[in-house]
Amino acid sequence: MGYSRYGLFLELLSGVVVVALASALARGALRPPLSWRTAVAALLTALLVAQSALAVSYVSTHEWSMRPTVFRDTRGYFAEAKQYLRDRSLESYLSPEQAALFGGVGVWVESGMKTSGIEVLLNERAPFIGARHEEYFATRAGREKYVEAVRAAGGGRMFSLCFPEESQAARALLERRGLRVESERAVQVSFFSRRAPTTLMLFEVSPRPGSLESSGDFWSDAPFPAADYRARIATPAPPSKMKAGAKVPLNFRVKNLGGSVWPARAQGDGRFQVNLGNRWLDAGAVAVVNNMDSRVALRSDLAPGAEAELPLTVTAPAEPGDYVLEIDLVHEGVTWFHEKGSETLQLKVRVEP
Numbered sequence: 001m002g003y004s005r006y007g008l009f010l011e012l013l014s015g016v017v018v019v020a021l022a023s024a025l026a027r028g029a030l031r032p033p034l035s036w037r038t039a040v041a042a043l044l045t046a047l048l049v050a051q052s053a054l055a056v057s058y059v060s061t062h063e064w065s066m067r068p069t070v071f072r073d074t075r076g077y078f079a080e081a082k083q084y085l086r087d088r089s090l091e092s093y094l095s096p097e098q099a100a101l102f103g104g105v106g107v108w109v110e111s112g113m114k115t116s117g118i119e120v121l122l123n124e125r126a127p128f129i130g131a132r133h134e135e136y137f138a139t140r141a142g143r144e145k146y147v148e149a150v151r152a153a154g155g156g157r158m159f160s161l162c163f164p165e166e167s168q169a170a171r172a173l174l175e176r177r178g179l180r181v182e183s184e185r186a187v188q189v190s191f192f193s194r195r196a197p198t199t200l201m202l203f204e205v206s207p208r209p210g211s212l213e214s215s216g217d218f219w220s221d222a223p224f225p226a227a228d229y230r231a232r233i234a235t236p237a238p239p240s241k242m243k244a245g246a247k248v249p250l251n252f253r254v255k256n257l258g259g260s261v262w263p264a265r266a267q268g269d270g271r272f273q274v275n276l277g278n279r280w281l282d283a284g285a286v287a288v289v290n291n292m293d294s295r296v297a298l299r300s301d302l303a304p305g306a307e308a309e310l311p312l313t314v315t316a317p318a319e320p321g322d323y324v325l326e327i328d329l330v331h332e333g334v335t336w337f338h339e340k341g342s343e344t345l346q347l348k349v350r351v352e353p
Contacts, residue, residue: 018048076195083192090121093190101187101202106156109179109205111170115161118189118200122161127153131160131177140222146177147212160203167201174203178211178218220263221272224331228258228304229340231329233276239325241350242316250314252276252327252345255307262329264298271333274298276310283322285346290317295330320353 026041063069070077086092091099105126108119113132120128129149136142150158158179162170164186171181183204188197211218232255242248254276256262262274276296280289296312317323327345329337338344 015048018044022048079195080193090118090189090192091123093192093194094122098187098189104157105159107153107158109158109160109174109177111160111173111203112162112166114163114166115200118191119161122189129153129158131179132173137177138223140219140225143219143222147218150178150207150212158205160205161200162203164199164201170201170203174205175208176218178208179205180208182206221333223334224258224260226340228260229329229331229335229337230257230342231255231337232257232343233327233329233345235327235345235347238347239349241352244316244320244351244353245318246316247313248316250312252310252312253307254302254310254329256302256304257342259304261304262298262302262331264301270297273332274302275330275332276312276327277330277336278312278314278325278327280317281324281326281346283324283348285324285326289323316349316351320351323349323351325349 022041022044025037025044060069060071068076091102094102102122105123108116108123108126108128110116110119110128110130110132116128116130116132119126127149129146130136131146136146160170160174167184174181181203185202187200187202189200191198234253235250236253237251239248239250263272265273275298278293279291280293281287282289294312294314296310298308298310300308302308312327314325325347326338327347329342331337
């Protein structure tokens with residue numbers, strides 16, 4: 001049945017189970033003296049009857065989508081009854097102008113949860129690009145498939161449908177997918193009923209120039225392949241001692257050992273850029289003492305094989321003792337490089353009072 005909340009099979013089965021259980025308990029137990037089995041069977045039966053009465057009362061006034069019920073709009077339901085057995089094709093309900101409009105769709109781009117099915121019903125011959133599901137864009141491989149699909153559309157006209165109240169969200173989604181809205185218009189579709197047409201917004205879209213290229217902003221929040229989270233980090237003057245709580249400026253040299261360009265400024269809020277950072281571990285380099293000490297951003301994008309000099313000011317732990325200062329790179333909002341197998345720089349430091 002799909003979603004569990006639509007599990008009518010489970011609801012029917014549970015009713016059958018209650019009836020069967022009440023019947024089994026009551027069988028042979030109705031003759032005096034009455035037993036506990038009779039009482040339990042009677043209670044189950046009473047609850048089932050009460051639930052059924054409430055259900056009948058509810059459905060007499062409320063339809064699942066809050067439309068008028070057959071009891072409130074009997075004439076309307078009888079008028080719609082003539083559509084039975086005629087609802088094989090939504091295209092048959094279109095005017096000649098609408099048929100030409102939707103027939104000219106070269107590619108559908110999904111931008112709304114509620115309209116993807118309508119798009120297919122209006123023109124099932126047009127290819128369909130699923131742009132709404134975030135999991136399709138969680139990896140660079142997934143994004144490459146998407147770019148291939150958009151480019152395969154060639155000169156075909158790309159369209160997307162959404163409900164008017166969702167147009168702002170649909171526009172934002174299309175923007176994130178590297179597309180721009182060329183034009184929009186409100187259309188009314190007789191969704192298997194000529195009495196109550198449905199109003200939809202039809203967007204014609206196209207790739208935003210440069211957005212889907214390898215250096216475009218479409219890729220700014222995409223994780224790198226795991227093999228590209230590789231770095232070599234070194235420092236010319238590793239510290240051996242620090243004062244407790246002291247802020248100490250250090251210099252590091254970072255080399256990109258992967259195959260992707262590391263962005264210095266991915267988005268305005270700092271997400272998805274690559275930064276150099278540090279954390280403090282205990283003397284055995286096992287337990288984390290401070291995981292959020294300091295960060296420094298790249299001055300510019302770092303290409304594969306390139307190196308950069310970066311200053312990083314670290315703050316020593318407040319408690320004296322032996323620690324390990326670990327230096328690593330972080331793809332903000334995605335992962336620390338060491339989580340993908342990259343070697344970190346670990347320095348043993350004695351923190352003194």
